Amino acid sequence: MAKKKAKENPKHTFSAEGVKPEKQPEMKPSDRTSLFLPAAIAVVVAVCAVPLTAEISDKVHHPKHIALKMDEALLTVINDLETDVLLSWRSERCYQISTGCLQFHFGEHGNYSLWLKNLNNVSHTNCSIMVNSNPVNSYIPILVTFFIFVGLALMFAVGTRLLRIGAVRGLVLRISGSMEAERLINSELGSPRMDALVTDNILPSPASSSRRLRSLDTFRGISLVIMVFVNYGGGRYWFFKHSSWNGLTVADLVFPWFVFIMGTSIALSINSMLRGGKSRSSLLRKVLWRSIQLFLIGLFIVNPNYCLGPLSFNNLRIPGVLQRLAWSYLVVASLDLLVARGHLDILTTDAWWSPGLDVLLYWPAWLCVVVLEIIWLCLTFLLPVPDCPTGYLGPGGIGDMGLHVNCTGGAAGYIDRWLLGENHIYQSPSSKVIYATHMPYDPEGVLGSINSVLMAFLGLQAGKILLHYRDVPTRVISRFLIWGLFLGIISAVLTECSTDKGFIPVNKNLWSLSYVTTLACFAFVLLLLVYYTIDVKKWWSGAPFYYPGMNSILVYVGHEVFEGYFPFRWRMVNSQSHTEHLIQNVFATSLWVFISYILYRKRIFWKI
Secondary structure (H helix, E strand, O other): OOOOOOOOOOOOOOOOOOOOOOOOOOOOHHHHHHHHHHHHHHHHHHHHHHHHHHHHHHHHOOOOOOOOOOOOOEEEEEEOOOOOOOOOOOOOOOOOOOOOOOOOOOOOOOEEEEEEEEOOOOOOEEEEEEEEEOOOOOOHHHHHHHHHHHHHHHHHHHHHHHHOOHHHHHHHHHHHOOHHHHHHHOOOOOOOOOOOOOOOOOOOOOOOOOOOOHHHHHHHHHHHHHHHHHHOOHHHOHHHOOOOOEOOOHHHOHHHHHHHHHHHHHHHHHHHHHHOOOOHHHHHHHHHHHHHHHHHHHHHHHOHHHHHOOOOHHHOOOOOHHHHHHHHHHHHHHHHHHHOOOOOOOOOOOOOOHHHHHHHOOHHHHHHHHHHHHHHHHHHHHOOOOOOOOOOOOOOOOOHHHOOOOOOOOHHHHHHHHHOOHHHOOOOOOHHHHHOOOOOOOOOOHHHHHHHHHHHHHHHHHHHHHHHOOOOHHHHHHHHHHHHHHHHHHHHHHHOOOOOOOOOOOEOOOOOHHHHHHHHHHHHHHHHHHHHHHHHOOOOOOOOOHHHHHOHHHHHHHHHHOOOOOOOOOOOOOOOOHHHHHHHHHHHHHHHHHHHHHHHHOOOOOOO
């Protein structure tokens, strides 16, 4: 905010410094007399106007040597009104917050002046902004980084193609003269083959002749690599940060995708183990034990004060990413164990209902998920929350015109504070910056866990499609498209194709129903593309995302534990530079990809 009252109207002033005067011709006495009166008037005016000019000049001149930080601009306010003014800013991400007289996009490190003045009508205020110096283009580093990686990918693709040519292959072998070159040429970097069976990192790998779908590990790796990059800072760009409340950014995509592909892997791995002769009861015990392990690991990671001594329960955060994964895995794997079939090749395909075989065979599990979703809808829109409107989905704070300051998250926040306590949930939600909320709110809370089950179950459906139509890729692709279109239509209806005005907005903090349907729609389309290019056409081996996808638990836990240590983080020369943050974050993320590749070559995998 800024208050300022000008004493005089600003005027344009000009100065001519450093200009050498030229020699003038000598004037006659009559000319001197005729010029005396105008000269005397000019001197009087100059004496009277110099203080005024100096005052205005001081007011108009902009501060010098102000060190602007990242994502900051300089705005000088010049008030020509008869009253004081209150200047406030409003982010374009805000919703239902009162606005001022104009809207303007300020660029990073730009220098601007805001003029406030009355026109002919005293009651009408004119606001105008002048650009004193242009902002910098802060997106150049991310664009350069993108093109560098695209160039490396193209070079790698061309090199791989060349090495498959017999003459080039023989030349490389003659130059190197070692078996190591042969091993590198035939390595997983250049070969898109499939090996082993389809399992998730959570479930063990039973002996089987099934072939592993590389597209699933690649999909998981894509989600994981983006998640690591975002968690490390994402170059401090706004689109790599979580949305303040409603809406989507890149950071909001990856966690639901990880939950989705976990559900897909559950379907394939349970089918494989049932075919291998495992009993449902033994698998259920393993699912329960692994869910407990995953929850405890998440509890350890989300409370980083373990380095300072024993964990204190007084301020222990209970929800978290791995805890949400553990819950979703437990529910979806248990449902699948109740309805899964080990042998699908004996099922009839001649009945009228056979096109819906991948859904109708598992109707009890679908019924359970529908019931869970009805529970979410009832709690979200019907549960009375003290001092808050029923069905409130807003951020609280200054949002919604400041009418519901303590209602952050509505029923979701209320349930978390009631069940877990305010000290055991996240204390700095993303809504705190824009909406000035002061209530703790956890984006991985209890109520949102119901919709994470739905996300994992939709991933399970993708796995069922792969199982039932594994020999007919065109049917797999068509069903992925149908599911993507169906979920996209549901999202359009729920949101009315808007960020804030729909019945249920897309909201990552709430894990709203529209958020799940939207991200599941994207997931089906992305899985279709990855499946088609890797497992059907074999145009791509999945590298380098395939390797972290094979060791996802280790990479996720490792990047959280060692986040603050060298070489993943170091002291920067200029901490207010997108370039330096981007270099550090890209290097740290690439290092985890390289570590996962080394572990893959050594056949080292962490499975719980």
